[in-house]
Amino acid sequence: DIQMTQSPSSLSASVGDRVTITCQASQDVTNFLNWFQQKPGKAPQLLIYDVFNLGKGVPSRFSGSGSGTHFTFTISSLQPEDVATYFCQQYDYVPYTFGQGTKLEI
Amino acid sequence: QVQLVQSGSELKKPGASVKVSCEASGYSFSDYALNWVRQAPGQGLEWMGWINTNTGNPTYAQGFRGRFVFSLDTSVRTAYLQMSNLKADDTAVYYCARAGIMGAPGAFDIWGQGTTVTVSS
Numbered sequence: 001d002i003q004m005t006q007s008p009s010s011l012s013a014s015v016g017d018r019v020t021i022t023c024q025a026s027q028d029v030t031n032f033l034n035w036f037q038q039k040p041g042k043a044p045q046l047l048i049y050d051v052f053n054l055g056k057g058v059p060s061r062f063s064g065s066g067s068g069t070h071f072t073f074t075i076s077s078l079q080p081e082d083v084a085t086y087f088c089q090q091y092d093y094v095p096y097t098f099g100q101g102t103k104l105e106i
Numbered sequence: 107q108v109q110l111v112q113s114g115s116e117l118k119k120p121g122a123s124v125k126v127s128c129e130a131s132g133y134s135f136s137d138y139a140l141n142w143v144r145q146a147p148g149q150g151l152e153w154m155g156w157i158n159t160n161t162g163n164p165t166y167a168q169g170f171r172g173r174f175v176f177s178l179d180t181s182v183r184t185a186y187l188q189m190s191n192l193k194a195d196d197t198a199v200y201y202c203a204r205a206g207i208m209g210a211p212g213a214f215d216i217w218g219q220g221t222t223v224t225v226s227s
Contacts, residue, residue, distance in 0.1 A: 043218065094165070095168065
């Protein structure tokens with residue numbers, strides 16, 4: 001299985017900060033890399049698909065980049081409602097696999 | 107409104123079976139595959155597999171072959187996850203999720219609210 005390793009595992013930042021999370025794949029996953037946000041007690045929400053494409057209705061402060069095995073997720077200006085856990089996911093190989101999550105606090 | 111609505115929480119004893127439902131509305135049911143994702147308490151997300159809502163053909167991730175069955179009832183736009191011989195390790199929230207972006211089968215754009223299954227004696 002493809003291992004997805006996120007860093008950091010947790011992060012504390014202030015409102016207005018630029019926040020970056022990285023995701024490393026154990027093998028090349030081309031551009032089949034998504035990012036999800038999960039708020040406590042809620043289902044995950046798709047934020048970014050195929051590395052850099054914003055999901056429907058997702059604010060433009062969220063962005064993604066990368067290719068191959070190294071990917072980056074960025075929040076350009078952190079908002080209070082961004083408190084959540086963020087997961088990367090590859091779907092180049094079955095089984096689709098997720099990173100362990102990055103818990104973001106303010 | 108496009109949504110997936112799942113059945114309610116379940117409390118089961120080890121060895122029992124359970125069937126979780128996922129009812130779709132607001133879109134053409136057979137146009138998009140449905141996936142199942144498990145999240146154990148305090149843990150990350152684990153993809154269980156998917157079902158082709160056109161053909162009914164299921165695909166299971168390695169660790170979910172045998173005791174887990176995906177099925178459909180297209181007449182009521184509903185997908186099901188049946189789990190048998192439940193173990194304490196099966197305690198988790200189970201999500202259905204639509205692969206709703208053309209050309210991106212792993213991009214789960216709509217999720218059910220989750221069904222908590224607790225296995226305890």
